[in-house]
Amino acid sequence: MQSKTPKISEAVVRRLPIYLRYLQHLFDMNIRTVSSHELGQKLDMNPAQIRKDLAYFGEFGRKGIGYEVIYLIEKIKQILKLDRTIRVALVGAGHLGIAISNYNQYLKENLTITAIFDTDPKKVGTSIGAMNIYHLDELSAIVAKQEIEMGIITVPAFAAQEVVNKLVAAGVRTILNFAPVTLKVPANVHLRNADLTTELQSLAYYL
């Protein structure tokens, strides 16, 4: 699949989970086939954009018919690497970290938080659901042992750069940061910011 991909923009990649989500909804409703036009209406997107996005990865539809729902779900899962288990470390067992950890237990799609890290002695050694809370000093060892590939940062802003450094040193190359600070990472690390504060502040503009 990835073999014949030219350069896929992040905008395209970020739309794929939205397609996937709606396709799964269609599947649950026993709808077997869908056109880019129908998808576009439901998802508020241009049908040409949907076709173009999918066409980057292969020919998944049938002219005159549309896309077979179950087949397209399979394909998008493959593209997003959601066809295998991906283990995730979460660093920072505060309110937000705990909320995400709990949320994780309901998540499907093979993305699973397997270890939580903190530095608070009162939290280290306890657990949230099936997830143990380890000391941050154990990060590197646990990441290696559990074959963790992704990291989520939910520590306060002042601690975030140190945490991301440790994740990178431990070999984690894909990181979602909730701390309200701009972090520096090497070019081969994929860092995404998902900071609530900046989100709300930018929304205020539209009041």
Add this chain to the structure above:
Amino acid sequence: MQSKTPKISEAVVRRLPIYLRYLQHLFDMNIRTVSSHELGQKLDMNPAQIRKDLAYFGEFGRKGIGYEVIYLIEKIKQILKLDRTIRVALVGAGHLGIAISNYNQYLKENLTITAIFDTDPKKVGTSIGAMNIYHLDELSAIVAKQEIEMGIITVPAFAAQEVVNKLVAAGVRTILNFAPVTLKVPANVHLRNADLTTELQSLAYYL
């Protein structure tokens, strides 16, 4: 300020809080002046982009000198309407909702959650910090009474469309949605999605 703005893209607006955050950091460190070049280095952005973004709203810098930190902070706050109190309603007192509500108590910048809504009789009537939890049926009345202008949705996906309908009916025009579903809103409502699931799923692509 807004008077002479042509059309400001969302990309520009979303960068303003990032500038603001770093400027406040500079202020805390007693740095009085900064150039677009320095900002660009620290924030991993192109200096021309920073100058252009700011120039949409006025002439805030001085040629040969740069930008006065304290003045630019004031200006960005004005642009983002963070120079007055903005009251926010949060709907859905689950793990994520509670985490955000707690987080809110540490938030500055005049953005403040003043009411929480849920339908669970066990939660309604209790409170989180200074925020009371009301029944969803009271939404419209409380929004009017407290002059709430913004909404945050942290209910499960199946309930989100109904909640956003009620927020819109109550007059809320700016909404941040954490539920993993595409919502329909009238054109005059500004809805932003901040869904953790799609964020993580799209990141998996880069593994």
Add this chain to the structure above:
DNA sequence: TAGATTGTTAATCGATTAACAATC
């Protein structure tokens, strides 16, 4: 067959970056 819809090329639109005169 006729109608529908894809995959893809071309056209358009918009956002980012470079360049530089103005000027502190």
Add this chain to the structure above:
DNA sequence: TAGATTGTTAATCGATTAACAATC
């Protein structure tokens, strides 16, 4: 003054949308 840096125009780059031949 000389060096630095803005504000802004022009150039470039990239993403979205329209159009349509291919074909189910």
